[in-house]
Amino acid sequence: SRLIGDLSVVDVVTTMGGEPPPSKGGTADTPSRHVSSVDPSFAAAASGTAAGAATPAAPPPKRERCELETFTRCSESHLWRLMMSFYDRKGVGAWDQGIVPHFITCNAFIGRAYANVLKGLITDCARIGRGGRSPESMALDPTEPLYILEMGTGSGKFAFFMLKALAEMKEVLEFPFEKIVYVMTDFTEENVNFWQSHPGLAPYFESGHLDSAVFNGVTDTHIKLLRSGIVLEPGKLKNPVVVVANYLFDTLCHDIFQTKEGRLTEGLISVGSTRAKEPDPLDPEIIQRLDNRFEYREITDRYYMPTEGDDGEHLQRILGWYRDHFQKNHPNDGASILLPIGALRAIRRLTALSAGRCLVLSGDKGHNNPEHFTGLLDPHIAVHGSFSVMVNYHAVGMYFTSRGGFALHNPQEEASLKVSAFVLTGDTTSNDDNNGLVLDWSTDGAVEERDWDRAAAFPNLSIAFRDSVDRFGPNDFFVLQKSLKEDASAPALKAVVALLKLGDWDPDVFYKFRDPLLNQAPTCGAKLRNDLLRGIPRVWENYFVLDRDKDVAFEIGRFYYGVRQYASALRFYKESSESIGEHHVTYHNMGLCHYSMNSPKTAIGFFNKSLTLNSSYAKAASWRDKVQKEVDNSDAVVQQAAGGEGTGSSTQKQPSTQPSGEGGQLVTDRAGDGGDTDTSTRGELAQDLEVLSLDEKSKTQTSTDTPQ
Known part of the structure; x- marks a missing residue:
C-alpha cells in the first residue's frame, strides 16, 4: 500500500479521539486494518532469526504517533480540515511563493484552449432554432448574463488568461461579449482581496466582465457577487452556467472504496502525525509529517442514501457499476476507487443555479480509464506544500451521464493534467428510468456510447474539445516546453520562438x-x-x-x-x-x-x-x-x-x-x-x-x- 512517509508499526499512540465509530451505511463486521507502509527491518525481525545469527534479531525501534482522529469516513476526516487550513493561512502566498505548482493550469495556452471550448458551446446553443441540434433547454438569452464561475480560483491568473482570450475572440462569438461575466470564487477572503487590487484584473472589474465572491462549493448554496451585489441563487440564472475547476477536485473531500468478488467496502482513515504531540491540530505543517492508517468495512447498497438527496441514486449507480464491472473483468484482482464526493456536491450546488444546465471544464491530475483502479491499494496522497489525490474523472463522467448529460474526456493516459468537459442539459428526477438516466453496466462500453450519442447534439463543442484539448492540449504544451527546457542543453533560437508562438508568448x-x-x-x-x-x-x-x-x-x-x-x-x-x-x-x-x-x-x-x-x-x-x-x-x-x-x-x-x-x-x-x-x-x-x-x-x- 502507498501513502506518505516511511511508517513503521506503531505501539505508542497519543490519541485525540475515542473508539472508532460504526461505519456509516455499513455493517458491524470486523474491519481489515492497514498501515501505510512497514519498516523493512520489521519483516526480517518477524522471521525469528537473522541470517547467520544464533540469536533472534533485535526488534525495530518504536516510533511515536499523534493520532489526530480515530477511524472515520474519509470525506468527513480531519485530512480536509488540514487542507482548508493550509489555503486559509497561506493565502495567495501558496502560489506567488511557489509552494503549490500552478504553471500547467495558469498559462496563456490553457486559457485560450478553454476559451475555444466555450466558444464551441456558445455556437451550438446560439444556433438552436436555426438548424442547430442542441436541446431547446440550452438556448441562450442574449439579454441575460452568461456566467462563468471558477471554483478555487487561487491567484486569479487563469481567469486573466481565459478572459483575455474571450475578449480577443468577441467578434466571432455568437453571444454578446458584454453579457459574459466571469466570477472568481474561493473560500478564503485573502485571495478575494488580492484579486481586487491586482492591476492585471482591474480593467475587467471596471468593465463589468469580472466579479468575485467568497464561496465554498461543498457547503454553500448561493453566491453573492461582491462587485455588483447580485446574489446567484438556485434556479435564478436564465442561461446555462459555465463552471471552471482547475487543480481543485484533487483537493476536495473524497470517499474511499474497494470492491472484490462482488462486495463493496468503504475505507476509513485515521489521520495522524509522526510527532508525539501536535499542540495545534490545524497547523498546515502537519501535512509534511502525515502518518495515516486505513481500515475497510463492508457497506450496504444504500451507502449514500438518503444523505445525498437527489444525488443518492446517481452515486449508488456509480458504485454498482464499479462492483459489477470489476467482478466481471477482474474477479481476482479487485479494485480501489476514490469517489470525489466533494466535487460532485459542488457540481450539484452550482448546476442548481441554472436548473441543471451547464458546461463544466476541469483540469487536474487523475484518471478517466477505470482499468487504472485495478488492485487493492490504499490511496496515494501526494504532498507539495499542501496535498492532493488522483481525481476519478471516470466517476465524474458517469455522474453526468446518470443525470442525462455527457462527458468529453481526453483519452491520453500518460498525462500530468487530464482535462475533461461535462455537459448537463437540464434536470429530470433521478429515478426516471424511462429517460435513460440509469447506467447500463450489463454491456461494456454502454456508458461511453451514450455519451457519444448525446455529444453529437453539440458538434461545435465536440470539435473544439478535440482540437484544443485532445489533439494537442494543455498537457502536451506543458510536456513540450518542459522537455525543451530540461533535455536541450542549448536550444536553438528558432525552436524557442516556435514554442513562444505556440504558447501565445506566455x-x-x-x-x-x-x-x-x-x-x-x-x-x-x-x-x-x-x-x-x-x-x-x-x-x-x-x-x-x-x-x-x-x-x-x-x-x-x-x-x-x-x-x-x-x-x-x-x-x-x-x-x-x-x-x-x-x-x-x-x-x-x-x-x-x-x-x-x-x-x-x-x-x-x-x-x-x-x-x-x-x-x-x-x-x-x-x-x-x-x-x-x-x-x-x-x-x-x-x-x-x-x-x-x-x-x-x-x-x-x-x-x-x-x-x-x-x-x-x-x-x-x-x-x-x-x-x-x-x-x-x-x-x-x-x-x-x-x-x-x-x-x-x-x-x-x-x-x-x-x-x-
Whole structure:
C-alpha cells in the first residue's frame, strides 16, 4: 500500500479521539486494518532469526504517533480540515511563493484552449432554432448574463488568461461579449482581496466582465457577487452556467472504496502525525509529517442514501457499476476507487443555479480509464506544500451521464493534467428510468456510447474539445516546453520562438528561456530578430504579476538592449523598478542604455543611482568613472575650441563609438536571414552585453526553472 512517509508499526499512540465509530451505511463486521507502509527491518525481525545469527534479531525501534482522529469516513476526516487550513493561512502566498505548482493550469495556452471550448458551446446553443441540434433547454438569452464561475480560483491568473482570450475572440462569438461575466470564487477572503487590487484584473472589474465572491462549493448554496451585489441563487440564472475547476477536485473531500468478488467496502482513515504531540491540530505543517492508517468495512447498497438527496441514486449507480464491472473483468484482482464526493456536491450546488444546465471544464491530475483502479491499494496522497489525490474523472463522467448529460474526456493516459468537459442539459428526477438516466453496466462500453450519442447534439463543442484539448492540449504544451527546457542543453533560437508562438508568448515561458533568447538574439539573422521584435510586446500584454522573483520586465529590457533598441530597454527597466522595486543592477543597465544613446551625463546619473543603492558595486563605479572622464575630456575640447575661435581652430567633439538607438525600428537585412548588420560596433556591443550577462545573475535569487 502507498501513502506518505516511511511508517513503521506503531505501539505508542497519543490519541485525540475515542473508539472508532460504526461505519456509516455499513455493517458491524470486523474491519481489515492497514498501515501505510512497514519498516523493512520489521519483516526480517518477524522471521525469528537473522541470517547467520544464533540469536533472534533485535526488534525495530518504536516510533511515536499523534493520532489526530480515530477511524472515520474519509470525506468527513480531519485530512480536509488540514487542507482548508493550509489555503486559509497561506493565502495567495501558496502560489506567488511557489509552494503549490500552478504553471500547467495558469498559462496563456490553457486559457485560450478553454476559451475555444466555450466558444464551441456558445455556437451550438446560439444556433438552436436555426438548424442547430442542441436541446431547446440550452438556448441562450442574449439579454441575460452568461456566467462563468471558477471554483478555487487561487491567484486569479487563469481567469486573466481565459478572459483575455474571450475578449480577443468577441467578434466571432455568437453571444454578446458584454453579457459574459466571469466570477472568481474561493473560500478564503485573502485571495478575494488580492484579486481586487491586482492591476492585471482591474480593467475587467471596471468593465463589468469580472466579479468575485467568497464561496465554498461543498457547503454553500448561493453566491453573492461582491462587485455588483447580485446574489446567484438556485434556479435564478436564465442561461446555462459555465463552471471552471482547475487543480481543485484533487483537493476536495473524497470517499474511499474497494470492491472484490462482488462486495463493496468503504475505507476509513485515521489521520495522524509522526510527532508525539501536535499542540495545534490545524497547523498546515502537519501535512509534511502525515502518518495515516486505513481500515475497510463492508457497506450496504444504500451507502449514500438518503444523505445525498437527489444525488443518492446517481452515486449508488456509480458504485454498482464499479462492483459489477470489476467482478466481471477482474474477479481476482479487485479494485480501489476514490469517489470525489466533494466535487460532485459542488457540481450539484452550482448546476442548481441554472436548473441543471451547464458546461463544466476541469483540469487536474487523475484518471478517466477505470482499468487504472485495478488492485487493492490504499490511496496515494501526494504532498507539495499542501496535498492532493488522483481525481476519478471516470466517476465524474458517469455522474453526468446518470443525470442525462455527457462527458468529453481526453483519452491520453500518460498525462500530468487530464482535462475533461461535462455537459448537463437540464434536470429530470433521478429515478426516471424511462429517460435513460440509469447506467447500463450489463454491456461494456454502454456508458461511453451514450455519451457519444448525446455529444453529437453539440458538434461545435465536440470539435473544439478535440482540437484544443485532445489533439494537442494543455498537457502536451506543458510536456513540450518542459522537455525543451530540461533535455536541450542549448536550444536553438528558432525552436524557442516556435514554442513562444505556440504558447501565445506566455511570460513564464519567455522567462524560462531567457538565456537562449538573450544570448542568441543579438547575433541572429535579421528575419528571426524581426519575429522576436513583433512577439516580445505580446509577452508584456500577457504578463500577470504574481511571483516577484521572476522580473519579466527586467528580462525584456535586457532583450531590447541586446538588439540595440535602447529606448524600449529603458521603458522596461523603468517598469521593473516601479513594479518589482529598485535595484542597483537595473539602474546600472539604464545607465548603459543612456550611454549607448549618446547621453553620457544622464548615464552618469543612473550609475550614481546604482551606487547609492549599492556603494560597493564595482561595475557601476567603473562605468561612471569612464563616462565622467569622457565628459570631462569632451568639455575640455569644447573649451579649447571656444578659446581658439580667433585663431581659426576647427577642432570638433568626437562622436561616441556607441551606436545610437532608435527604439521600435525593425532591423532590415538585405543580405539574407543569416546576415548581420552594423558590424563596426559589434565589439563594443559585445562588451556591454557581457556586463549585463554577468550582472543579471546577481539581480534576483530565482527559484528553479523546472516547469510546474
